[in-house]
């Protein structure tokens with residue numbers, strides 16, 4: 001009854017976990033903390049749920065029937081830049097996930113305390129993710145890189161006249177790199193500008209977004225021309241046709 005238009009709607013959280021009892025316990029803590037909690041129990045349906053629900057946070061169990069958590073993470077990352085917290089059963093699994101770089105933002109080992117999960121979710125949602133594109137005072141003209149055109153005002157990207165659909169994070173990374181096309185930026189510098197400096201997750205999450213960006217721009221992952229890997233540093237915008 002006391003819904004005021006000043007109060008933002010509660011953040012949506014999707015729990016993807018096949019152990020229903022565990023999911024329910026976690027969910028009850030999150031509901032008590034004021035979140036809008038949804039559940040999925042197996043891989044393929046959970047990707048669809050993530051697409052439909054567009055949650056702010058996903059808690060994702062690694063061991064799922066149908067499609068494992070790594071693949072769910074990989075698929076969700078192609079269309080969403082929500083915060084993904086992986087629930088892992090063992091420490092060595094966490095190492096493996098980080099090594100594979102599927103795009104999870106953080107990891108928490110089982111058994112975990114639901115309070116700890118709630119604390120992490122709270123921390124993540126408190127952190128603003130301002131886009132540096134607006135309000136920077138810089139001229140925001142369209143930028144052309146070979147067949148790729150970037151419109152920073154409309155936040156649109158075109159490849160050979162065809163508009164491509166990027167997540168906010170993908171666009172922000174492309175924006176940061178293309179704004180200073182001669183600069184090689186470290187993953188940490190990219191994170192500082194796209195996520196912001198308080199972000200504490202794994203730097204290699206950048207690789208996953210760059211990988212998805214390359215695919216969407218039609219860049220060859222083995223011989224990219226737009227998003228160049230600068231060994232030992234990070235990434236730089238390529239200038240096709242001018243080198």
Ligand code: CA
Nearest residue numbers: 018061063064
């Ligand atoms: Ca499981």
